[in-house]
Amino acid sequence: MFYLSHSGKYVLCAVSEMEIGCDIEKIKEVKWKFAKRFFSEKEYDFLVRLGRQEKLMKQGETVKSGKTDKKEKVGKQQNINRQKEKGEIKENAYTVEEAFTRFWVLRESYVKKTGEGLGAALTGLDFSDILGQKNSKGKKNGEFLEETFFEMEYDGYRIAICGEKDSKPEFVVYRGTIDNCFL
Template sequence: MIRIYALKLKESELSSYELSSLLNYVSSTKKEKILKYRNKLDAMRSLYADLLIRHLISKSLSIKNKDIELVVNKYGKPYLKKHNLNFNLSHSGFWIVCVIGSNSIGIDVEEVKDINLNIAKVFSKEEYDFLRLKKEKKERISTFFKLWTLKESVVKALGKGLSIPLDSFSIDSIDKEPKVKFMGLVDAEYTLRNIDFDDGYELSICTIGNDEFGGLYYMDIHEVVNSCKM
């Protein structure tokens, strides 16, 4: 069963917590990484993403935060050292999202912004041509971010990050039921979903194998923090 959990950061709530105190509830490696951020929002997103998954792991496996060992593979994908739980994280703007499923899974959320669409040349030729067919600029930008999140969710599900070139596969039927095409052939092993989310954001997930979608749940920041303190 696939479940997505979303946490929205608000300036008014963030000010009620001290960054230094909350860093006590993540690993020393994560703490060092967070302290290197120059932008406060970047630091807070990274911190709360870690706290969110710790909260969800604690609830899912009935273990305390202090007993959770999060590590990353050589491509940067996080996983649990001593337990088997498939999850993935993403954050953009003021949103942090986490997905948990039965199979290997990836998630990506992106804030839709006005960008130079030449960046889409990193996509496959098929995708780039599809994007250029969109007549209105707003529609092209929205389609770009939908494609981007779908493709990112695929490489994150594989756990190899951008070591997999974005032009090495295509997303087919993006406006209906998205499918992954490797070398021009649809691979039925991958299940893609573009999720109806907040205005101004695109959210997509990919799971390797079939897994029933169990919904999107919005989290309370105070519950997450209090859970990690236990």
Template sequence: MVEIYYIDIEEEISGLDHDALLGICSREKRMEASRFRFEPDRKRAVYGEALARYMIAGKTGLSMNELIFDKNRYGKPYIRGQQRIFFNLSHSGRYVICGLDQEEIGIDLEEVKSMDLGIARKFFHANEYIYLLSREPEQRMDALFELWTLKESYIKYLGVGLQKPLDAFYFNLEGPSVELHSNDRIPAFIQSCTIKGGYKLAVCADSPGPIRVRQMAVKDIVSDIGRRGLQHMQK
């Protein structure tokens, strides 16, 4: 099962709770966050890594501080020394989201908002642009962001960044299930859905699914981090 947790960066928490999240992040991530000018960007950086460490530690039994994150040459994150646990992060608007699985995974989250369809004409496959034009005007933004998140999640699943152009493959959304046409490997599981607040979420994974999507309160994560830390000290 693909596990997906997301948290709201606008949730009000105390300074001590924020420090607890910061404390389980790597030194590099803390330095990266400090360089952002705006608080929401700092929160996305810290909350994303803290959420990933929390989820992975819960799955593997390792201490959150033991986990060493690294990136491949195209920027896809992985856990050094762990061959059977994979994760991927995304953020948009008020949410930070993390997907976790025992095989390769890519996820993308986007807040649906008004956008010029010209971006699809310029960057998407021609078949996808034709599909967008076939939708009723009030349906086009929803369809655009469904395609956008599917394409981003697939590129993140492959782990090749923008080395693979967005028009080099296409998704067909007109059948009973999503179809991907690509010369690269095809994930066993592809799904798009809408989460709280009208955000589009897409997942590409090598495991056959299904997915479990769950929103977590930041305060609950901090509380659990405290309990785990106490148990670790008592061992």
């Protein structure tokens, strides 16, 4: 069996002997009304806190330059990198856009696997506890899901595959044009 998803310039094809669900999405700006409606309260609160932290970082900080201190604006990524070097934040820290997109691809891969479709009660799903873990389980209505989720980031896109318990997918990236796919 094969499963397809597409976003922007990429198509994701997942092949499996078991039922799975997959999704790929370009990392994009947070749609706050959408997140409020479809994400769990914990996921939404996480996004809000992360967004506030990023806003504060964008406003700048005092940076030592030579013998004197100067106030200057520091870009979001520069600040995150500095905090990682100091050990103040973990290497797997997400931007609010990455976390938003991650919550969405996990959710969509699950509903595709189960066949519930996007009309299902998406707010019953919660993936807030698996941030920082590559292969983990989400929750539905407070109970751990049987399914296991596998993820990766590729070229500014988030990919998620929802599979059977204890399954381990192999990721293979094929780069080529559609002309090269049909021989």
